[in-house]
Amino acid sequence: MSSWVYLSRRLIQLPLVLFVASLTIFSLLHITPGDPVQIMLGMETSPDAVAALRAQFHLDQPLPMQYLIWVGDAIRGDLGNSIRLSQPVLHIIEQRFPISLGLAAAAMGLTLVVAIPAGIFSALRRNTFVDYLITGLSIGGIAIPNFVLALVLIYVFSVTLGWFPITGIGSRARVGDTLWQIYSPFILPSVALAAAEIGLLTRFMRSSMIDVLSRDYIRTARAKGLPGWWIIVVHGMKNAMIPVVTISAIQFGYLIGIQITIEFIFAIPGMGSALLEAVVNRDFPVVQGLTLMTAVFFVLANIVADTLYVLLDPRIRY
Amino acid sequence: MSEPLLRVKGLRTEIPGGPGSVVAVDDLSFDIHQGEILGIVGESGSGKSMTALSIMGLVAPAGRVTAKRMEFDGWDLTGLDEAAMRRLRGREMAMIFQDPMTSLNPVLSIGFQLIEQLRWRLGLSRRQARRQAVELLGRVGISGAERRLDDYPHQFSGGMRQRVSIAMAISCEPKLLIADEATTALDVTIQAQITDLIMRLCEESGMSVMWISHDLGVVAGLCDRVNVMYAGRLAESADAMSLYAHSRHGYTRGLMKSVPRIDRRRQRLEAIAGRPPSLIDLPKTCPFEPRCAYSTPECGAKPAPRRNFGENHIAYCWADLPAEEGVE
């Protein structure tokens, strides 16, 4: 399959992208006046203790050397140790990443389920009241910051109506928990997270569908006397979905990166709240590791998006 | 003569929107008989394609089609709803479009696009439809049809794609085939091949053809009758010989002078001056009058009369045109 060749070519480029990304994040974090160890230990610590800690975290080495040590370890799967939590950064990622991924998957699933039918419907009922309503809701969803929406949702559905719990994601499931108890904490965070993505994808699906429906081959399909639903589903959607699928893969990669406020509000122990804790504690190895991990995920999602495009469109062959 | 296959009377097609409705086709009447090849000629924007789409019921939802009468093979097209129209389309009347680069779906294999029609419209089984598709591709001159069935449109040349379009159009053996500038987008040598192919297929099956073109020269050689359209209206209608021998409308005359002819050497080609009018709020008088070399004082004042010139030759024109120099 030629698309697999394409995918493998893109994956070969991955190390280069990651090299530049890691260099960027490293430089950003080290071109700074503050000395993490000094900040961490406080001002009254003995110089010896500071020096010992510096050596432990290779902070006594010149910057390029520090970078090489970090990257060398990272390649071997060691992202260093947390200064505060005295555990490997990789451990933190192992614990936190699945939770963030689960939330992102829930939000993405919601996005696809809502946005694709809404976009198609909007396109088919173009310039009617329903179309304007969907468009208005989409724009609202895109414009409202996710943490503002989250607060409104909590106020309406948890505080006032008491339908959904606010917290509970990531807490250890106990024997005898109902499915509702396990999954209901995901509802409000994923809605808050998905709103903007639903808005974007709906708009995208709508314009893609309108574009496709105006094409000559749709007229040909009508001239062949094919049923209307067949034309929309087989001839319309197959074309209209190509850019939409691509966009949603990118959105999925993006979701992990914008979860931070949502994880904060709903007390979700994911990557975002881990980053926030690390930032507050000035725990640089953790900040570095988490940011790099998110970038890897983001880049992978983009590669998947490109590959899907190649896979779906027979005109593109590499 | 027997009942025509298609009878159109007072066809009017309007595309609303913007500052005013565009009247793409206005009060058009014509017949097509069984096995007849009718040419429709005019510049772009003269309403040729809109006429075709109106008959096929493909103008909605963008525009509105009305007609005093529009009958096809015993069906009253003016009274049919979309579901009934759909059953006629592709089965009883089929259409080939101008640009083979855009008229085929790029993400579906040509086999799929042929087979879906055979299965939906003729109710063939998967295997029957596939065999039929291979046979159809063979008939339109695509070699190795079995292999090419799973190829996508972009893997074919323009001429080959148009052959695929033709295969789709004839797949249900329609009674009427509308070819809308079917060869315009192709190279000259390919044009001749495709034209020959369509003519051969229609001779074999006895179907009627509506051949739409902007090229009077080609049409005159192919068709039994020719309708010349201008600004959405019929200008002149005659059998090909009669039209060629003595055209009766200023616009037809202008078109003829702009076509190079082999039988005359060192002939000066004359382009028609000016441009076609806007189709919004067109006056009732002859729309060609401003550009016409033969215009008379009546032309700008009163609507052009329908005048008969012998059997089956009509023109909407005030002027008495001289017999064309040296053609008799």
Add this chain to the structure above:
Amino acid sequence: MSAVTFAPPERSNSALSLASGQFLGNRAALVSFVCFVLITVACLAAPLIAPYDPVAISLSDKLQAPGMAHWLGTDYFGRDVLSRVLYGGRVSLMVALLVVVASTLVGVPIGLLAGFAGGRVDNALMRIMDAFLTFPPLLLAVAIVGVLGPSIENVMLALALVRVPVFARIVRSSTLSIREETYVKAARVLGSGWVRILVTHVLRNAIAPIVVQITIVFAGAIVSEASISFLGLGAQPPSPSWGRDLNEARRFLEDAPWLLFGPSIAILVSVLSVNFIGDGLRDALDPRAWQTLRRATARGSAAQGATPGRSQ
């Protein structure tokens, strides 16, 4: 190349008036523009029109519901919410403005340099820009703020930094396309000062996407600043801030839900209005849009709905 007299395509006056006419004809954009001006003026005039001192604590007035004395109620420390929203807007809008200015001023020269120099310089610069784009902007901004320390100035710096690549890319691609065009070749043959001519052409060509991008970055900066302040890494108490105040409101959702109202509406209205202004500008500045509009008059194509860009 022969000596050709070649006039670069100028934006004619009629085109300009058409653009402004179209912007004014776009009702959503016009309403948004008025909204945005009102918000800006109200925030700038906060010292004159705010009914109370935004940081004056009055524990006897704490958590009062909206009423005649306090239109939007009071917070846990008895501070007037309306006054805090007005003063908070000064910070939000100032941050957004400075982010736009800084990222444009850095991004545009980088794009010009990359486009003109080509080769290795281009490659190196754009790889760095691409590296920035491999991080979700909010996350990267949080990391940078984390390093520099929580403060509103550092938020500004971080947000400007993560938006630089967007402008660099626009200008670079404009530079590349302009470089190939005939009139630039002609300008080069004419000799003196071709760099200046080139820069002028490039910027003229890129001005429409830059202006539209500015509105997107502006709206994005408002949201990002609010998000980061909400997380406690931006504006520090007691100074008023839309994001920071929402963090406080979060703790009193049961007792004082009205605390949500002021800052939320302020953020939403500013983001929406800037987005619609951007939409209007895009339609007005896109030369192809005029042509299609002219051509569409007969075909009656309806105007596409507004599509604001992603703001978080």
